[in-house]
Structures are given as C-alpha cells and as structure tokens.
Amino acid sequence: MARRRQAVTIKHVAADAGVSLQTVSRVVNKEAGVRPEMAQRVQASIDKLGYVPSIAAQRLGGSRSYLILALNDRERTIADWRARQGTDWVDQMLLGGMLTCAEHGYRLIVELVDTHSDHIERELLAAIAALQPDGVILTPPHSGNPLIINLLAAQGISFARIGSMTPGPGIRLIMDDTRAAQLATDHLIGLGHRRIGFIAGPAEYELSAWRVEGWHAAMAAAGLPTDDLLVAGDFSHASGRAAAHQLMALPNAPTAIIASNDQMTLATLEHLRERRVAVPGELSLISFDDTPIIRLAHPSITAIAQPIAEVTARAVSLIIADLGERSAGQEPIVVPAKLMVRNSTFPLGDVAGQGVPVSGFDLA
Incomplete structure (x- = not known):
C-alpha cells in the first residue's frame, strides 16, 4: 500500500532556513521587520520545499486570522x-x-x-x-x-x-436600486405604457423602499398615477401570486408590471397564464435579480441584473x-446594476408582441 506523502509544514521551512517559526510567518504574511537577506533565505526554502501556507501558519503572526x-x-x-x-x-x-x-x-x-x-x-x-x-x-x-x-x-x-x-x-x-427601478419604469414608459404596476419587497429590506421610490419618481416625472398600482409582497412565490391577482383584478388593470424579485416575477407570470393574459402580447413584465431561471423562462424576462x-x-x-x-x-x-432587455417587454399596442432586441444598459 502506497504511503501518503507527508505535507510540507511551516516547521520544515523554518528548519531548512534555520530560522524561527515566527520569522517564516512574517515572510509568508509579507510583514515588515524582516531583513531582506533573511526574507530571501526563507523564500528560497519555501520554493525548494514547495510549501503552501496554511491559515494556521499565517495566524502565527498574531495580527490576522485570514x-x-x-x-x-x-x-x-x-x-x-x-x-x-x-x-x-x-x-x-x-x-x-x-x-x-x-x-x-x-x-x-x-x-x-x-x-x-x-x-x-x-x-x-x-x-x-x-x-x-x-x-x-x-x-x-x-x-x-x-x-x-x-x-x-x-x-x-x-x-x-x-x-x-x-x-x-x-x-x-x-x-443603486432607486435608479434601477427608475430605469425599468422609464423603459416601460418609453414603450407607451401608462398603467405600470409595482410589486414591492418586504419593508425590513431597505432596498424595497428604494425600488418603490424609483418607480414613484419615474411615474411622477411622466405625470402618471400610482395610487392603486403598488402592492406589497415579501419576496416569496405566494406573495407574488397574491399581488398579481390584486393588480389584475383592478377595474383598470395595468399593462405592465415590475416585480421586486424573481420569485414574485415567476409567480406573476404563472398567474397571468392562468388568466390567459399573454406576455408580452398583452402585458409587459420586468423582474429584479436576473437569476438563471428568469433568463431561461418563456418568454425570457427583462430584468434588473444586480452585480452581486x-x-x-x-x-x-x-x-x-x-x-x-x-x-x-x-x-x-x-456598483451600478444593469437593465437586461429581453422578450417580456413590448410596445403598447404591438399586438404581435415581438418585443425589443436583447441588450444591456449600465446605470452608471
């Protein structure tokens, strides 16, 4: 049975270089206070032995845990x-x-x-x-x-x-979630939409309020109403379904919806299909997060891609x-996000629902 190769440790390096463990640690951690010739000797031993520093060795310096x-x-x-x-x-x-x-x-x-x-x-x-x-x-x-x-x-x-x-x-x-929501809303306004619903995230997340602010600001700048178009969710699939139902039950239902995360967006898409509302033929949809399932959905969903x-x-x-x-x-x-335009947004009145080409827009 083959014997397991013994790992090279900081002790081997110290013995080969003829220095203390602390000196090796200081060289490994690139700390000051080591003479150049001593540092070169330690580095030569490291290279010769093929030593790879471990966290334990790095911690010997005492100043960092790494x-x-x-x-x-x-x-x-x-x-x-x-x-x-x-x-x-x-x-x-x-x-x-x-x-x-x-x-x-x-x-x-x-x-x-x-x-x-x-x-x-x-x-x-x-x-x-x-x-x-x-x-x-x-x-x-x-x-x-x-x-x-x-x-x-x-x-x-x-x-x-x-x-x-x-x-x-x-x-x-x-x-910059506020500006991201503004960009998403402006994109829909530019396509001719005037009734744009917004499904917000939970209040415990600061970014939930920022996104609402961005949507409000864009709608206000365009002179568009928002009174009955804001519904709160909690980032869950169930809350997305409930919010979509509330928006689509309005006497004057929205022609576009922005949802504050991908789970609520997918729930909205599911609810719209049950109501036989075509996306993008009858309603445009934008999401936040841009996880893989959003890109692979049918249709592919326009989304704010966060640079996490x-x-x-x-x-x-x-x-x-x-x-x-x-x-x-x-x-x-x-660190600015991007709006990735795909096939779930379309110009209002475009009954063919062909949407617009895929592209990305920096918020910087």
Whole structure:
C-alpha cells in the first residue's frame, strides 16, 4: 500500500532556513521587520520545499486570522434551499467573495443568522470568538440592523454592509436600486405604457423602499398615477401570486408590471397564464435579480441584473485594506446594476408582441 506523502509544514521551512517559526510567518504574511537577506533565505526554502501556507501558519503572526465572515439571512436562505428554488444571490456572493479572498490568501466562511432571533447577539459573539475573523460582510437585512452594526463596531472588526444606507460605522456598498427601478419604469414608459404596476419587497429590506421610490419618481416625472398600482409582497412565490391577482383584478388593470424579485416575477407570470393574459402580447413584465431561471423562462424576462459578485468582491478588498474605521460617515460605494432587455417587454399596442432586441444598459 502506497504511503501518503507527508505535507510540507511551516516547521520544515523554518528548519531548512534555520530560522524561527515566527520569522517564516512574517515572510509568508509579507510583514515588515524582516531583513531582506533573511526574507530571501526563507523564500528560497519555501520554493525548494514547495510549501503552501496554511491559515494556521499565517495566524502565527498574531495580527490576522485570514478569515472573512459573511452573514446571510438564515430563514429566507434555508426556506429557498428546502423549496429547491435556488439561491442565486448566495451563489453570486460566494463567487465574488471566495475568488477575491483567494487572491489575497484569505478564506470566506458563510454563516446564516436570523435577524429576528432573540439570541442574535449571543450567536454573533460565539461565531466571532470561534473564528476571530479579520472582517465581516453583512447582507440585507443584517446590513441595516443597528444591533449587529453596533456589536461589530464594539468588537473593533472591519465590516462591510451591502445594500444599506443606515447611518453608522462600516463600509457601505449599494447597487443603486432607486435608479434601477427608475430605469425599468422609464423603459416601460418609453414603450407607451401608462398603467405600470409595482410589486414591492418586504419593508425590513431597505432596498424595497428604494425600488418603490424609483418607480414613484419615474411615474411622477411622466405625470402618471400610482395610487392603486403598488402592492406589497415579501419576496416569496405566494406573495407574488397574491399581488398579481390584486393588480389584475383592478377595474383598470395595468399593462405592465415590475416585480421586486424573481420569485414574485415567476409567480406573476404563472398567474397571468392562468388568466390567459399573454406576455408580452398583452402585458409587459420586468423582474429584479436576473437569476438563471428568469433568463431561461418563456418568454425570457427583462430584468434588473444586480452585480452581486462584483459588490462582494469590492467588500472583501476593502475589508482586507482595513478601511473599516475610516469609512464611517463616508458616502456609500455604488456598483451600478444593469437593465437586461429581453422578450417580456413590448410596445403598447404591438399586438404581435415581438418585443425589443436583447441588450444591456449600465446605470452608471
């Protein structure tokens, strides 16, 4: 039976170079205070032995853990997993976060936390004590939770807050949801639509209000009414069906609908089919998120594509650069979304419902 090859450790490097473990750690972590000739000797041993630094070795320096902790909404994430509805938001967060962490020798760890839990403070402190992360990424709705924000600030941890404008410490990054909703609404207005319904997300998410504001602003600028065209959902499929039913039951039903996430959009499409309302022949439909199922739907759905991977990558880079304390009070960093025009939107009066060509528009 073949023997397993013994892994090269930091101890092997230290012995080969004739230096202490701490010296190897400082060279690995690119810390100051190591003489050039000593650093060259250690690097030569690393190259000769084929040593790959581990987190344990990197931690010997004592200043960093080389871990970034991302906190996501437990209840909603688990519900989507169990329903097998997919969590593209989480996938894109991992894509941007993990790749950027790897570029800097870091690891990304994801924890699910329920914002409404009575034990949230205990859960967070336990996770921080166990992992000792160098930084934390907060996603909605955690990014706007004062309890979480103040707890991390008190711990002296650099952290980024995605999708939050709530005042306070932390690096704030947004995808300009207000302007995104304006762009989606303007697109429909440009196609001749005047009755444009909007299905909002839950109030606990700051971005829900921003999207409503963008829709309101675009409608107001065009002199169009909105009184009976706004319905609240909660990002679930069921709430999307209920909202679509409410809108289509109006005496003067909308000719276009914008839904605040893909699950509610798919539910709206399902309800419209049951009512034998053709999309795009009789009603135009726009979604937020732009998950794969939206692109593969029939018809393919016009959507706001959120740059989640890019935002998370920026968050990781800023945390590693240790900008947390200096970011308090600064303007949020904006990473613009795009409107991807597909086959679910059409000019009002175009009975053939041919729609418009596929394209993308930056919000920058």
